[in-house]
Amino acid sequence: MPEQLSVKKIAGEVFYQIADAIESGKFGRNIKIGLTTLGCEVGVENWVKAAEEISDRMDEFEVVLIGPRQQTHLLQFEASTEEEMHRKMETMLDYGMLDACITTHYTYPIGVASVGKMMAPGKGRDFYLATTSGTAALNRSSAMVMNALYGIIVAKTMGIESPRVGILNVDGARQTEKALHQLAANGYPIEFANSVRPESGCIMRGNDVIAGTPDVLVQDSLTGNITMKMCATFMTGGSSESVGAGYGPGIGENYERLAMVISRASGYSVVQNAVLYAVQLAKGKLNQVAKKEFDLAHRAGLQRLIQSLNNDRNGRGTRNSEEVVSPLGEPVTSGISGVDIMDIEQAVKLIWKNGIYAESGMGCTGPILMVNHRNLEKTLVLLRQTGFLVQEEIECV
Known part of the structure; x- marks a missing residue:
């Protein structure tokens, strides 16, 4: 229930800001490309300037920033944490407020x-x-x-x-x-x-x-x-x-978010190229x-x-045919690395069997397991006891 309220709060905030932007005339062009700014390692002012220049130069699209407030004429949606930033990005993509969004460290x-x-x-x-x-x-x-x-x-x-x-x-x-x-x-x-x-x-x-x-x-x-x-x-x-x-x-297949990734170390030209890439994909x-x-x-x-x-792998059929029911879903905010891609499904089922909700994904250094931050230490202990050499995921460039 708290999670549902959180999502509704973010969605409501986004809709409110959209209405205000439309009324002020700042949200007028057809194609809208989001750019998140938290985590930038080359100076966030460089990303903002790149976004301003490419947006001002072209009439067919506008760049919308998501992250801490910046000194810019571009439309902004404030977010103070990476989790909030990605949640707003996903909400805006899902409701068609953005045609695409460019972000970092996205699973x-x-x-x-x-x-x-x-x-x-x-x-x-x-x-x-x-x-x-x-x-x-x-x-x-x-x-x-x-x-x-x-x-x-x-x-x-x-x-x-x-x-x-x-x-x-x-x-x-x-x-x-x-x-x-x-x-x-x-x-x-x-x-x-x-x-x-x-x-x-x-x-x-x-x-x-x-x-x-x-x-x-x-x-x-x-x-x-x-x-x-x-x-x-x-x-x-x-x-x-x-x-x-x-x-x-x-x-x-059936994945509909136009969520695009750049490095935290992306320079001025890469940001602009990514925006143009996003625009072409949206138009196409x-x-x-x-x-x-x-x-x-x-x-x-x-x-x-x-x-x-799949059946040819090592001369065997797919492993881990045991049916395990997933626990009730919850936000997955912490990553665990160190599990081989061939064992990721087995690890997820092991965590589920112990009553903890988990998802699998791929970080920039390899496969990761995602759990709620409250269950991070418990999950690390469980996996280590089972023989996995795991550690908390370290954010990477």
Whole structure:
């Protein structure tokens, strides 16, 4: 009940501010892009100036700030904590008050992963990293197949009719290639890129990252996160991100929030690029494109293909078939890291069996468990007693 009151209070506050903004004429343009400001590590005034400049320069959209009050003419919604900031962001997205929102340190549910936009260091062309945060599936190969689909969805939304797909040469690349060719043979249209190394086919080498060979570069999320950070911080010696448009929107079947992630160390140009990325995705109707592509993929046997990949894992079927009922849901405000992606489902069920509500997600350094802060210490003890080497999640850049 207190949680319901809290949500209603935030929603009421947001609606009140929206009404006031409409009356004052500050909320007039069609496309509205949110930008949260808590956690910025390069000087929040840089983000505000970047947002002001890009918003003033373009007539088709406006940037709305969420966070501590700033000296700016942009419309603002105040929030003093990260939890309050994300709650307001989600409320505004869910009620259509924002078309998209750009934020930091945001945890997506399992099944959702983000597609980053990067400029190739060698040739200056844009390409999409699928994916850069979150996790599409617990099975690595299944996740990479879904990542390919997520990347295609974003590329098509951005106006590329037949995006060329390449798979980074990481563990599981060949199995992913085989699965994608099977999906294509079943009727889902996939155009494969060709590596600059003639013997590699659609399996991309490091050369291809520098050259930006494919339109969509498929990899697991953690590798994608590293690839993004290396390309984005190369010109600054690793201190801040100055290239690209951030880690992108979370994509997942039936996931409708256009919630986009940037690093806390994102520089001026990255913030502006992320805003333009968000505007293009909103104009391109990302959710409609996603629905169409998921429908096409399912008609081509996507579900059977994923199930086959899951059953092939280590020669066994999916583990942890035991049915465990989830306790009553509550806000999950604290993260726990140190659980391998293959064991995350087992850990969630273990916590549930002990009467504690938990959710799984993917942080910027790997999979995490989310629990209410009141249950954090109890959950850490429980997991450690069971053999998990866990610790409280540390906020990362």
